[in-house]
Amino acid sequence: MTETAVKANPELVTVTVDGRAVEVPKGTPVIRAAELAGVVIPRFCDHPLLEPIGACRQCLVEIPDAGNGRGFPVPQASCTTVAAQGMRVETAATSAKAKAAQEGVLELLLINHPLDCPICDKGGECPLQNQAMAQGRLQSRFDGVKRRFPKSQPLSAQLWLDRERCVLCSRCVRFADQIAGDDQLSLVERGARSQVAVQPGQPFTSYFAGNTVQICPVGALTSQSYRFAARPFDLVSTVTTCEGCAAGCQLRVDHRHYQVKRRLAGDLPAVNQEWNCDRGRFGFVSERGPDRLTVPLLRRDGQLVEASWTEALAAAAAGLSRAGAAVGVLTGGRLTRETAYAHARFARAVLGSNDIDFRARALSAEETGFLAAWQTDPGQPVTYADLDQAEQVVLVGLEPEDEAPIVFLRLRRAVRQHRLQVTTIAARRSPGSAKLDARLIATAPGQEAAQLAALDLGAGSIVLGGERLAQSPGALTALAAVVRKGGRWAWLPRRPGEVGALEAGAFPALWPQGQPVGSEAVARVWGSGLPTAPGRDSLAQVAALADGSLRAAVWSGVELADLPDPAAARAGLERADFVLSLERRLSEAAQLADVVLPVAPLEETSGSFRNWERRLSPVAQVIGRPGTPMTEIRVLAALADALGVPLGFRTPDEAAAELDQIEPPARPAEAAPDAAATTPVAAVVPAPDPALTTPVAAAVPAPARAAVPAPAVWTVGPANAAPDPVLATPVVADPAAEAAGPAIPAPAAPADPAALGPGEAVLATWRELLDDARLLDHEPALRASARPVAARLNPATAAALGLDDARRVTLGGLEFDLVIDPTVADNVVWAPSRAPGLNLAVAGLTPGRAVAVTPVAVAPAAVDPAERPSEEAQA
Amino acid sequence: MSAQPFEHDFKDTGPIAADRPDVDQPFDQTTRDEMEQLAARYPDRRSALGPILHLVQSVDGYVSARGLAAAAAVTGISPAQVQGFATFYTMYRRHPAGQHHIGVCTTALCAVLGGDAVLERVRSRLGIAPDQTTPDGRFSLERVECNAACDYAPVVMVDWEFMDNMTPEKAEQLIDQLAAGEPVQASRGATLAGWRQAERVLAGFDDGLADEGPSAGEPSRRGTEIAASRGWTADTWPTVGPTVGPAAGKDRP
């Protein structure tokens, strides 16, 4: 198995394949053993990550000795025959019988195969074509009638199926069932009429549908995005990391004529195995629209006009120097680690301001303290492998299928192999939770901390917390406290650059590598005169721009619609004296800027991300001839020069070298007790669980797993922030924790009906994988797989609000279809955050707050209540 | 000669389309209750999928779109999985069957013994090809495979009841009788009550006709009668060695 889940000392069996002996774990199929012995056996239906099916019969081998002295009378399928001790296998290379069998099967596969090679996208990388060229007959013996199907039919807006080419290996159907869990694809009809099909009217809208195109061994499945786009032998492949989310999937990006033609899943067993999600696979054309920026823009008499680089840089330098240190910097969470570091240094060393933040989303002071503590002492990060071994995984404020799809696949694999129980603390049961057979704790927004504190989390439990916990007071504190019960936790942001930006110091409360503001170690690199005044988070920056305490803003890749209060952000920018925007596309923020500097898109630059495991995920340059002259680092360096304080580096590699040169702060465990940190709580932490410390691969020397260090305990919030009322009030949630550190703040007032006005419910929401995100622009086939847009109420709440027979409702002026979903928490209304044209934030709606839910008068069609779409628990 | 052309162009194959002008009302409550009853008979509800589709055919005359949806809901699987099942088995139909469904066996033995000739006669008499239904909806025709009645070859099944030892003439007379609405008794089975009632029985709801028809046809009894005529019974066979069990004596087993 490419991803060999090797137990501590697996029972090994010795198999001889074509005379070569090889030792494999008991239970390994012969086809895998042959791979390990370096022998090529052709196959179409076998796939290492799918359960064997033995359908195509191409992998037939002769087994003269099955290990018991007796051989099989006829050739056997090596994919479904398990290697036994002492088994002797002869493949087509050494057995005439096996060779004849394989050639016979190949001939039978070809008699009904259409002569499409000249027009088939798979040509040049087609296993059937390769096999036919290698082992096929020169002249076909078949002169009968081939079966005919109507040519390509759509399985979804993205996927096309040509049933004439299909060899019925059922890899796609098995993937949909075993890996993705979307039973929308199935084999229909029987015998020669067999074919892959979807239910008419229900396209294959799995988030992972694109993988079936990649694993299809022929050209039956093609994608709308890549159909007839290129030939494989014309493409140049680059291995890089996907920028879709924080999962850190490896990608193989193929380009031709300086344009990316397709992106395939890379083969990284430790992270994404060989899968990726459709967002990562198809969402790469957003910067090809007319709004792509390649020339600087300068505001002259109120209008943004194209200008030369010298003019723009000079204007930017002048604007920034006029503002002095009163400059707020926002970096947006999608930058590489190196670019974030460039901004961190530029803000402090060049602008003299600590006001820099990567969070272009809802946030809280509690989150700032939590992230600062985590970066200061990350401890032993949770990895994908840990998810495989865990007994229980708790999801809180996180919908993995929507916010980190490959984490969802990994969890589902562990659930299917009967090892993992998933629990989700969420406002409703999402399709993803249903596919994980997750135990739902229906929770109103704001109650997460209490629910998490009440859970029993022994060893073997891992809690995955999402970025949305920042909107739930006390939740992140409760997450960090999980360690005290012996469990482990991990924080999963939605964007790829956030963990890297935290490490790089693009963060108000920290300088690079978790060093505190004013750290000597950083000053040694950046020089003296660095600002020590506390930094403002992005919301504080917006407020400061509005009240004039900040006079200039440097915003890179920030969408106003992403911020919790877009209107306030717009007002802040309009009030600011000077706004510099670093963008790849003309955004709302850029239109409010005084100077807009175009920067190179990710595919034209290099660098790295830190995924949620903190794994360094390299980003390679795909397009060698950039469309824009300068990368963002190079632009900042030019600005620094114009402002007279050199940035110190100009390229991503130099930035990375400098960043890695800075030492992280000494861990509290080793450091002398620092007055500010309260005593570490070593006693409470249990000895590391032996199951968790089992070496991952027998061959690889067991990684030295240090005992789980004492949890970092942080001072209460950043020094400068006004004491957060919630954090200050001690609440005794867990008597044992009382002595151990800051108490878990009392959660906000629960959404009890009394607090809600008439016709009101608490708003709950999250960003779905495919919504109106600008990253997905210009790829309509991808958005077509989005989930149906609807607001959801449970039956009791709907009745309480008098909405029993409403078909559509309005939330704060936005109209939604209404679905009665019994899994929604009481007094909660759920709606997607950014359905096309229905942006909750832009409409001024805030999760966790009450919102009026009013029925929309519908033409009095005969509405049969039984007819109204009510979704079973299995949404 | 094969009774029909070699089929190689599969234009209209694949899942059962949802665009037929189906009855879009949900099934009545009794049918829905009966589907639940069927699901309750098995340790796993999905096992009831087959019987439920037979029930759907007894109501709609074929596997309708609403039938597929109801089967998916009751068994808890996706509509695509139900399509995979419904299109695999030949007894589930894409288009409404006739009031009487005529199946002429043309597998090798029946074909050689005249099944082909019988099929030709039935085709020309009904004016339709296999898998078609007469415009008046009275009859549908199917070329069926071996129906386990080879000692009565050639065989015709009407509403899945045995019509044994057929000839082209007897087939034509049978159709005339049915067209005239006369009651027709199967050779080994009940009075023909229509294809939909047969489907209802197959779904699992008895129609009380089990006691109609003979114990066995003449060929089925052939060996028994020869043995009886020669006095051969289970007990006249010389048992060698100790006999164990209650039936050591000479009386009937």
Place this chain on the structure above:
Amino acid sequence: MTAPTITAPPADEQLLVPVLTADWGQPESWKLAQYEARGGYRGLRAALVRPPAEVMAEVKDSQLRGRGGAGFPTGLKWSFVPGDLSPKYLVVNGDESEPGTCKDVPLLMASPHTLVEGIIIASYAIGVNQAFVYVRGEALHPIRRLRAAVAEARAAGYLGTDVLGSGFSLDIVVHAGAGAYICGEETALLNSLEGRRGQPRLRPPFPAVAGLYAKPTVINNVESIATVPAIINHGKDWFLSMGTERSRGMTIYSLSGHVRHPGQYEAPLTITFRQLLDLAGGVRQGHKLKFFTPGGSSTPILTEDNLDIVLDYESLAAAGTMLGTKALQVFDDTTSVVRTTLRWVEFYQHESCGKCTPCREGTWWLVQLLRRLEAGQGHPGDVDLLLSVAQSINGQSFCPLAAGAVACVTSAVKHFREEFEAGYHTPAWEYLPYAASAAFAEPAPDRSQPARSAPDPAAPDQAGAGQGDGAGRSDEASQTDPAGRTDEGVTL
């Protein structure tokens, strides 16, 4: 495999032993009252007072072998199921669809209680509390009769909880299939019974370990389980005293085709084909045996050279064929073997589940080759190509269905190669006019020469049967479509 050394029984020797078929002639033999009146359920009462292991041993020691086609020892199959695990299931395979096979349908129609009693005894022996009978959907009346019998048995206390006060409880579900020959294969049957496409499963795991709903499951043929009461009643030695050394007991042989009296003949596994044929009145008047299948269409055909073959597992295996479902389809000299082979392969092509390449694609090719040969338009080398394609199918498919398709092809060409080679130039319906082989054809006058003589002008006009010479042929594959041609002007 060496044929067992047994001598042909003397003329007045008992040839038939009606046990399962004994009461098929009684009026309302399917009712409980009639069945009990003739000793029914006494075997069950006897079994329930004996420990289950002893009942299983009785069946095992009787050396009863599976009657569904594979011939695997039934008792041994029961013993594979782990005793302590529950739930476990007994599934009875009533999908009887092998062409030529017609024994289970009449049994279910005439004596369903024999099967019900057998199921209860078997379930008691194995420790099963839930049994299923999967009957093919096209057998409507047998399903009615079997369900009625189950209801009667439940009402009489033979089923349900605490059967006859023994503390043993059992329920039986009779499940109707929906038309798929492949569901006769035991794991495809399990998939169908679970509400899935009837495609065979990977083995291992074997059904005894993980069968229905992934629980230990025993799957036996209707006739195998129906034989259990007799074994309990008469004792294993009575059963052992019948049949040959490794093929014990009696079984139902089904004769069909060109015999005077087709039907069911229950005989010990020592009977020879000649004896059975004689009992059935021999080949129909005026005709000679040309070929026959010993065990259904999946078994290689035999000819008159094998008249004296003993119809047991070993003898037929030694002759390169199989006992299978003991379905003896007899064809006389009027039959075109090319036409028959084509119709069999078309059956397998239509019933192939489509899962694996050799069967799905191989049958597609075989059918087209055979259609060409039947139409007299065979391309040069087609017969050898036929054998080559058959060889690249045989033994390489996922399940034995494809082997069935190949069996009739290779054996037919082996015995009648010249008739296939005639397909290069002469349509099969001219080589051997089809109408003559119909059951309702006029009895042909006694002719001495073999059928290949010049067309017999005296042969009555087939049109008398109101039909041209056999089925009209609007057949795409044969471009020169002799639609509606009659025999006149036929030249060989």
